[in-house]
Amino acid sequence: TTIVNFTVTEKGxxxxxxAVVVGKERPDLLQEQSDxxxxxNEFVIKLKELEDNLLYLLAxxxxxxxxxxxLIVSLETTKATVKDIxxxxxxxxxxxxxxxxxxxxxxxxxNRGSLMYFIMNQLCVIDHMYQFSLAAFNFIFNKALDxxxxxxxxxxxxxxxxxxxxxxxxxxxxxxxxxRHRLIFSTQLAIKVLQGRLNDKGEPxxxxxxxxxxxxNPRDNSKENPLQSWLPDAAWGSVQALSTMEEFSSLPADVxxxxxxxxxxxxxxxxxxxxxxxxxxxxxxxxxxxIIRAMRPDRMTLAISNWVSDVLGKQYATAINFDxxxxxxxxxxxxPIFFLLSxxxxxxxxxxxxxxxxxxTEDEGKFQGVSLGQGQEPVAEKALDHGYVEGGWVMLENIxxxxxxxxxxxxxxxxxxxxxxxxxxxxxxxxxxxxVPVPILQKSIKLTNEPPSGLKAxxxxxxxxxxxxxxxxxxxxxxxxxxxxxxCFFHSVVCERRKFGPMGWNxxxxxxQGDLMVCIAVANNYLESNSKIPWDDLRYLxxxxxxxxxxxxxxxxxxxxxFLKTYVREELLEGIQFFPGFTTPPNLSYKEYLEYxxxxxxxxxxxxxxxxxxxxxxFMTRQADDLFNAISELQPRGGGGDGGMxxxxxxxxxxxxxxxxxxxxxxxxxxxxxxxxRTPYIAFFLQECERMNDLVFEIGRSLRELDxxxxxxxxxxxxxxxLMNALFxxxxxxxxxxxxxxxxxxxxxxxxxxxxxxxxxxxxxADLNTPKVTWISGLFNPQAFLTAxxxxxxxxxxxxxxxxxTTVDVTKRGPEEIESAVREGAYVHGLYVDGARWxxxxxxxxxxxxxxxxxxxxxxxxxxxxxxxxxxxxxxLCPVYKTQxxxxxxxxxxxxxxxxxxxxxxxxxxxxxxxxxx
Numbered sequence: 001t002t003i004v005n006f007t008v009t010e011k012g013x014x015x016x017x018x019a020v021v022v023g024k025e026r027p028d029l030l031q032e033q034s035d036x037x038x039x040x041n042e043f044v045i046k047l048k049e050l051e052d053n054l055l056y057l058l059a060x061x062x063x064x065x066x067x068x069x070x071l072i073v074s075l076e077t078t079k080a081t082v083k084d085i086x087x088x089x090x091x092x093x094x095x096x097x098x099x100x101x102x103x104x105x106x107x108x109x110x111n112r113g114s115l116m117y118f119i120m121n122q123l124c125v126i127d128h129m130y131q132f133s134l135a136a137f138n139f140i141f142n143k144a145l146d147x148x149x150x151x152x153x154x155x156x157x158x159x160x161x162x163x164x165x166x167x168x169x170x171x172x173x174x175x176x177x178x179x180r181h182r183l184i185f186s187t188q189l190a191i192k193v194l195q196g197r198l199n200d201k202g203e204p205x206x207x208x209x210x211x212x213x214x215x216x217n218p219r220d221n222s223k224e225n226p227l228q229s230w231l232p233d234a235a236w237g238s239v240q241a242l243s244t245m246e247e248f249s250s251l252p253a254d255v256x257x258x259x260x261x262x263x264x265x266x267x268x269x270x271x272x273x274x275x276x277x278x279x280x281x282x283x284x285x286x287x288x289x290x291i292i293r294a295m296r297p298d299r300m301t302l303a304i305s306n307w308v309s310d311v312l313g314k315q316y317a318t319a320i321n322f323d324x325x326x327x328x329x330x331x332x333x334x335x336p337i338f339f340l341l342s343x344x345x346x347x348x349x350x351x352x353x354x355x356x357x358x359x360x361t362e363d364e365g366k367f368q369g370v371s372l373g374q375g376q377e378p379v380a381e382k383a384l385d386h387g388y389v390e391g392g393w394v395m396l397e398n399i400x401x402x403x404x405x406x407x408x409x410x411x412x413x414x415x416x417x418x419x420x421x422x423x424x425x426x427x428x429x430x431x432x433x434x435x436v437p438v439p440i441l442q443k444s445i446k447l448t449n450e451p452p453s454g455l456k457a458x459x460x461x462x463x464x465x466x467x468x469x470x471x472x473x474x475x476x477x478x479x480x481x482x483x484x485x486x487x488c489f490f491h492s493v494v495c496e497r498r499k500f501g502p503m504g505w506n507x508x509x510x511x512x513q514g515d516l517m518v519c520i521a522v523a524n525n526y527l528e529s530n531s532k533i534p535w536d537d538l539r540y541l542x543x544x545x546x547x548x549x550x551x552x553x554x555x556x557x558x559x560x561x562x563f564l565k566t567y568v569r570e571e572l573l574e575g576i577q578f579f580p581g582f583t584t585p586p587n588l589s590y591k592e593y594l595e596y597x598x599x600x601x602x603x604x605x606x607x608x609x610x611x612x613x614x615x616x617x618x619f620m621t622r623q624a625d626d627l628f629n630a631i632s633e634l635q636p637r638g639g640g641g642d643g644g645m646x647x648x649x650x651x652x653x654x655x656x657x658x659x660x661x662x663x664x665x666x667x668x669x670x671x672x673x674x675x676x677x678r679t680p681y682i683a684f685f686l687q688e689c690e691r692m693n694d695l696v697f698e699i700g701r702s703l704r705e706l707d708x709x710x711x712x713x714x715x716x717x718x719x720x721x722x723l724m725n726a727l728f729x730x731x732x733x734x735x736x737x738x739x740x741x742x743x744x745x746x747x748x749x750x751x752x753x754x755x756x757x758x759x760x761x762x763x764x765x766a767d768l769n770t771p772k773v774t775w776i777s778g779l780f781n782p783q784a785f786l787t788a789x790x791x792x793x794x795x796x797x798x799x800x801x802x803x804x805x806t807t808v809d810v811t812k813r814g815p816e817e818i819e820s821a822v823r824e825g826a827y828v829h830g831l832y833v834d835g836a837r838w839x840x841x842x843x844x845x846x847x848x849x850x851x852x853x854x855x856x857x858x859x860x861x862x863x864x865x866x867x868x869x870x871x872x873x874x875x876x877l878c879p880v881y882k883t884q885x886x887x888x889x890x891x892x893x894x895x896x897x898x899x900x901x902x903x904x905x906x907x908x909x910x911x912x913x914x915x916x917x918x
Contacts, residue, residue, distance in 0.1 A: 120173055231262075502909075809861040
């Protein structure tokens with residue numbers, strides 16, 4: 001079977017758009033080119049006719065052809081005609097060169113349009129909702145040509161067109177992107193623009209290998225970090241990897257030699273806004289990004305934004321506001337407006353407000369809104385038919401809720417394109433879901449309007465849900481006002497903590513304004529029906545039912561209740577401090593509450609959410625990682641270019657490297673024969689070896705299969721292609737992940753971790769003795785190891801297993817200082833603290849040092865004790881997780897000693913992690 005790809009190519013689209021630009025700017029040139037083509041075709045036809053006629057006369061001539069007068073006359077006529085045509089062809093060639101030269105003047109505009117379209121077309125990789133059709137693109141492209149500022153010279157006009165094309169298309173796309181994806185789009189645009197520019201040497205201004213160095217941020221940990229007191233090991237590894245590029249060969253030596261200057265630069269609050277030390281400040285903007293990525297990755301989103309501004313212009317790094325009227329002007333009966341929804345946003349109010357200015361209201365029968373759900377499909381179809389005839393507006397909300405009906409909606413909208421009333425408009429809205437058909441998304445103008453972010457914006461938004469009448473009928477206005485303020489603050493905190501990821505909440509919850517309003521109503525009712533405020537009852541209702549109804553994780557429920565204990569308590573009526581520098585206001589009017597928030601919440605910090613300042617570094621680093629992961633997904637997978645390796649060559653190199661280092665399978669029969677007694681520890685480690693064997697076998701099998709495919713011995717199957725893509729992207733293949741342990745590490749770091757885990761099991765199989773200290777983070781199933789500890793202790797002391805719990809005692813020693821295994825329990829290591837640190841001298845949990853994100857814990861002694869002897873006094877019950885993702889990777893709870901209120905650590909999101917990726 002032959003499959004023909006009719007998709008437009010970048011070069012083909014460039015030529016098409018060039019013709020569009022010239023047609024608008026110089027229709028005479030387009031006409032002249034058309035005339036030349038027509039004339040050349042006529043010449044070819046005429047010459048063919050003359051040739052055929054001459055051959056016919058020669059073939060049918062009788063006798064002496066020299067005496068054939070008709071033939072000689074025809075020959076002379078042909079000769080004269082050919083001479084005339086050749087003269088005209090030569091003249092046409094001169095004209096053709098002139099026309100082509102004039103055409104080429106506008107080539108940059110065609111090139112930029114084509115480049116923009118293919119970037120737009122790639123965005124669906126980031127989110128299914130970002131679909132654009134060529135027809136919609138052409139409409140906006142033509143609009144951009146019309147909007148361009150006039151100019152006196154061709155060079156100035158081309159520049160004006162270039163600016164208009166780029167920014168008009170940028171604005172069209174950006175208005176339909178979520179905030180978190182807008183920087184990805186502008187960055188990809190800046191990258192493509194630079195890759196299309198050539199420097200003095202005729203090379204692209206931005207090379208592929210430089211881009212991949214920025215995106216992947218590789219690390220070389222072969223050399224010990226000499227600057228551990230202030231530079232993280234991860235940053236030093238990135239500096240070493242960067243030195244493989246010629247421009248940065250001396251960077252490690254300079255960072256080490258001039259460490260005071262580099263330390264000063266690294267500790268700036270905004271290093272991206274300050275010049276690099278010494279001669280490094282002269283690097284190009286992109287090369288400076290590479291250093292910031294290596295040494296201060298948390299500042300990368302801001303640094304990238306500044307770089308985009310330098311490459312494209314300041315307007316490309318400035319937010320483009322929601323403008324429904326502007327988008328409405330581009331809509332039509334066949335072009336719906338599609339709102340991509342965010343939690344807490346309702347675009348229906350904006351559509352109704354616009355409709356009111358244009359006479360499209362429900363009272364006049366010119367507007368109909370349908371909230372989709374079970375049984376609403378016929379209502380929606382009827383509304384569309386009515387609007388089609390009468391010229392009304394129809395808004396279909398939350399269409400993702402009726403996934404099975406959407407193919408019918410797609411056909412319905414297509415059928416309503418022809419013959420519709422010119423004022424007929426369709427508005428659609430949906431949460432991002434893959435169920436929405438691509439054709440509907442492609443033909444629509446997409447818009448997003450996300451709620452404001454930040455504590456101040458959220459509190460003000462919460463207050464705008466009501467007015468002063470909410471407390472006017474209350475007999476306890478002062479108390480109700482205080483509780484309302486506390487609830488608005490609490491609501492804003494729990495909503496905004498989501499941006500801090502797992503440190504904020506283990507799972508994302510759809511807290512909304514409705515939860516807040518119900519809580520206020522409940523508070524008002526309870527105040528009216530009780531002489532004394534029932535604080536415990538209110539906290540229970542708010543935390544366990546209203547907000548708690550969303551919460552599915554026990555640790556998140558604990559956090560929610562802790563916040564309410566802090567904010568909603570009796571002392572609130574006298575005034576309390578919600579966080580350092582912000583106290584609750586006295587009894588004020590509605591307007592004064594808004595002014596109080598505006599004036600007193602100038603600059604919010606993580607402390608406002610109960611978090612350590614390091615959490616902001618984590619948040620910004622994660623933002624940067626998300627940005628570069630998306631940029632990586634958008635890069636082509638084809639040839640190497642710029643002297644780099646092709647995808648196949650890179651994958652082959654990585655495949656050979658892994659196979660070379662892949663360890664042997666454990667010989668399980670021999671190991672089991674050597675085990676004299678199958679104790680809980682022996683049984684556990686045998687299970688670990690079996691799981692390691694499964695993983696080692698699958699890695700070897702899949703890589704050897706792919707190797708055969710790359711050689712051409714086997715056809716490349718879908719699993720082989722998935723494996724190849726994963727290796728190329730430095731991502732752990734899905735089939736390996738299923739057999740492995742939860743991990744957020746890239747493949748390179750994951751494989752090193754895999755080898756270390758195998759080594760620990762190899763050391764155990766040598767003598768089958770329980771290790772002196774176990775690297776608990778290097779186990780497939782750490783929960784099973786803890787169970788083994790409990791089983792051994794329970795058997796020894798004859799305790800019932802269901803009445804035994806684990807406790808931990810943090811020692812002051814490192815793994816290398818442990819001389820022998822403990823008689824009861826087990827020594828373990830490999831744990832990190834997230835959100836705080838362990839102070840070895842005091843043996844207590846303390847606030848983390850700045851920029852020390854994941855301090856390592858010393859060796860811990862894990863013991864089993866009867867449940868009645870477990871002492872949790874002066875302890876923080878700290879959840880332990882396998883990865884920074886937390887949530888489903890929970891392992892067990894460790895009681896850590898603390899002199900401070902445990903609620904402080906709960907609100908700070910403090911947890912212990914078994915593995916971290918910095």
